[in-house]
Amino acid sequence: MFSSNSGNNFRPRYGKGKGFLPLPATFNRIQQKQNITYTIIGVILLWFFFNPFSLLGGLFRSHHPPQYPAGHPFTSNRVIEHSSPYIFPRIEDTQLLKELTVHKLIKEFKVRDANFPEIEKNLIRSLNTLDDPDPVLQKEKEDDENKRSELLLAKNSFKNQDKVVFRPKNNRNYPEVIIVTAVDFEKYSQLALTKIVQNRVDYAHEHSYGVYVRWYQEFLPALNSLSYLESKEKSKWVRLFCMRAAMFAFPHAKWFWYFDQDGLVMDLNVDIQQYMLNAESLNPIMQREQAIIPPDGAIKTYKNTKAESVKLIFTQSESKIETHSFIIKNDHVGKSIMEFWCDNLYLTYPNFPFGPDSALTHILQWHPFILSKASIVPPKTIASQHAGVVKQEKPEVYNYKDGDFVVQWADCVLGVECEKFLETYTKKSS
Amino acid sequence: MASNKGFALPFTHLNDLEKTDAMNAEYSKTFKPNKKSSWSASVSSIIQQFVRPLTEFALKYKKLSIVLLTLACLSLLTSIPFVPHWRTASPKVVIILAANEGGGVLKWKSPQEWSVERSSIANKKHYAKVHGYGLTIKDMTIKKRYSHEWRESWEKVDIMKQTMRQFPETEWFWWLDLHTYIMEPHISLEEHFLDILDNTTYRTLDTFNPLNLPTDIPYTDYQQEIDMIITQDCGGFNLGSFLMRRSSWSEMLLDIWWDPAMYEQMHMQWEHKEQDALETLYSTQAWIREKVGFLPLRKINAFPPGACSDKADDPQYFYHDHDFVINMAGCEWGRDCWGEMEHYKALSKKFQKRWWKFWA
Numbered sequence: 001m002f003s004s005n006s007g008n009n010f011r012p013r014y015g016k017g018k019g020f021l022p023l024p025a026t027f028n029r030i031q032q033k034q035n036i037t038y039t040i041i042g043v044i045l046l047w048f049f050f051n052p053f054s055l056l057g058g059l060f061r062s063h064h065p066p067q068y069p070a071g072h073p074f075t076s077n078r079v080i081e082h083s084s085p086y087i088f089p090r091i092e093d094t095q096l097l098k099e100l101t102v103h104k105l106i107k108e109f110k111v112r113d114a115n116f117p118e119i120e121k122n123l124i125r126s127l128n129t130l131d132d133p134d135p136v137l138q139k140e141k142e143d144d145e146n147k148r149s150e151l152l153l154a155k156n157s158f159k160n161q162d163k164v165v166f167r168p169k170n171n172r173n174y175p176e177v178i179i180v181t182a183v184d185f186e187k188y189s190q191l192a193l194t195k196i197v198q199n200r201v202d203y204a205h206e207h208s209y210g211v212y213v214r215w216y217q218e219f220l221p222a223l224n225s226l227s228y229l230e231s232k233e234k235s236k237w238v239r240l241f242c243m244r245a246a247m248f249a250f251p252h253a254k255w256f257w258y259f260d261q262d263g264l265v266m267d268l269n270v271d272i273q274q275y276m277l278n279a280e281s282l283n284p285i286m287q288r289e290q291a292i293i294p295p296d297g298a299i300k301t302y303k304n305t306k307a308e309s310v311k312l313i314f315t316q317s318e319s320k321i322e323t324h325s326f327i328i329k330n331d332h333v334g335k336s337i338m339e340f341w342c343d344n345l346y347l348t349y350p351n352f353p354f355g356p357d358s359a360l361t362h363i364l365q366w367h368p369f370i371l372s373k374a375s376i377v378p379p380k381t382i383a384s385q386h387a388g389v390v391k392q393e394k395p396e397v398y399n400y401k402d403g404d405f406v407v408q409w410a411d412c413v414l415g416v417e418c419e420k421f422l423e424t425y426t427k428k429s430s
Numbered sequence: 431m432a433s434n435k436g437f438a439l440p441f442t443h444l445n446d447l448e449k450t451d452a453m454n455a456e457y458s459k460t461f462k463p464n465k466k467s468s469w470s471a472s473v474s475s476i477i478q479q480f481v482r483p484l485t486e487f488a489l490k491y492k493k494l495s496i497v498l499l500t501l502a503c504l505s506l507l508t509s510i511p512f513v514p515h516w517r518t519a520s521p522k523v524v525i526i527l528a529a530n531e532g533g534g535v536l537k538w539k540s541p542q543e544w545s546v547e548r549s550s551i552a553n554k555k556h557y558a559k560v561h562g563y564g565l566t567i568k569d570m571t572i573k574k575r576y577s578h579e580w581r582e583s584w585e586k587v588d589i590m591k592q593t594m595r596q597f598p599e600t601e602w603f604w605w606l607d608l609h610t611y612i613m614e615p616h617i618s619l620e621e622h623f624l625d626i627l628d629n630t631t632y633r634t635l636d637t638f639n640p641l642n643l644p645t646d647i648p649y650t651d652y653q654q655e656i657d658m659i660i661t662q663d664c665g666g667f668n669l670g671s672f673l674m675r676r677s678s679w680s681e682m683l684l685d686i687w688w689d690p691a692m693y694e695q696m697h698m699q700w701e702h703k704e705q706d707a708l709e710t711l712y713s714t715q716a717w718i719r720e721k722v723g724f725l726p727l728r729k730i731n732a733f734p735p736g737a738c739s740d741k742a743d744d745p746q747y748f749y750h751d752h753d754f755v756i757n758m759a760g761c762e763w764g765r766d767c768w769g770e771m772e773h774y775k776a777l778s779k780k781f782q783k784r785w786w787k788f789w790a
Binding site: 244343348369370 | 628629632633634646648649650651652653654678679681682685686689690691692695696710714715716717
């Protein structure tokens, strides 16, 4: 310890600050080692947050969600795109279609149910079921037929009307309201039908809305019975099927207004959206706590339904719900209500004397969800009635007066009779 | 205070008191220099640091602190209106377990039935706890309002509606019959299928269609989100284990599921009540079809060998090791529910046992 030559030269073994020996080469790496631990912790945290296992798992999962077929019209898998918002059948064929008769325009056949072979069932299918699977060949065939005869042209355009959908080049000026009408070539003459359709188109043009018109007879495959069109009440079912088809043809519209063929829009300047569809204009005219079966039914519309949530708007006569003129909102609930309303079990239910009117009454009485989305409005708004033979207690509530928005003559049965009303009101409106 | 004035107290001001306190503390410290501040003493001094201002505040503003305390109690311990409440986030999925099915006044419950019920409930409780799901056990005893021939076994719809009201924030509701057992409780519904719905479900019946329902109906738009997840067994739709999402669609379906005009016409054919009604709605109504997704049966509803006995050679129905849920469907009709339940309970325990838990 004490070397001979050192004398008093004591030194601390480790110097203050600068020692005479250099620091070991790894001395400064202590700091770096700490950095490494931090890095490792950081990497683990990142690993944890980004969870590469899920990414790896994703590699093994299919990236393509399965493809499902697109929606299609009622009687066919094909659509015919139409760029004008006025969709109506060839009214000029009225006479030809009458000559052809409905039996030539549909396909009827009889089947026996596998479960009940003793019962014979009549089925009605659209001629579209006979289409060639290849659309190009079918088109060629139809073009050829159309050139050959007027009758075949009428027949082909009758069957193809179901496929027509509105597909504009861009959705900028998409019509917000669509006026839907089903017309019967066996009730009205060609001249009368021209006036009826022209009136809808005029109104739609005034406010850049859309028009969707179909033949009554086109919906025989849905009704599945020829007798339905012969009965005044049962033929009302056509309205619902026509409405559903319109909702398919105009997928981006806001509202659909079914307005029956027995009526005219009298005041073309009234914009129905401002008039009654906007929440602020609908709110004051909604009839709250109104009995579904007037005058004193047990089930009433809700007191606090919000105008914004209304999906179905209709009117009442003195004794029941009417569907000459009703409005449906184009959203999923509106479509659901429409489809549920024309369910086959309602269509065939014998205890619905007024067809879809009774069905709607039933739906509103039993299903509070739909009742909460429905609104009854005064009849003068969209269903002013021609003052008919039936005496009403309060004619001022129901009957058309000059200056009303629309007029309807739902009471008439015979075509000739109805055309007289049409004549009178066409003169009045022009 | 007034009476205090009579005594000749040396310290009349609070400040003076504090001063002496401080002096005393200093004094004791100087007097005992070796005194080490023990751990407990330092903790208690820290606590005192926080408590003292609180007590001082409470003494100073007595009325205010009473009001605050009342509000806190009301907020935390009650659910009265007009007071903000602290709530834990509501569960994303609620499991609805139908217990006591068909029970009530008609018969005694046997010890086996009690045991099955206990096992099933404990299993769901454990599962819900592990994944933070809600669980509600619904009593399905025979009630008078369902005693009419037409209303039999229609409680399912009402219970679903009731549960949706009970958990207003929850998105998915998973209905489970009593005779089910979650075999792999570590799998969450999200990772199992909820987060990858498009890839796990099928929506058209082209590939598997035991009832031969129409595969294509007009206007159906499969771009819609799935709001109901069900399975198909050998006899058609199976509602022993299904899920429903809260939406206007499900609200409407629950409302129209039972319709008197339809049921009057069909109640002779609809043996399985709400199941047949749903099948009919599915086969005729596009709006129902476009929101329903199907899972393969074994995904949430695997069958034991006794069920679907006429399709016993088809492996797609029957439980394989490590399937998620087993549904002992129909075990009350001539099979031994308790035996099956005990078997699958033991099997699940075996599968869930970890190698390091040698003592269990």
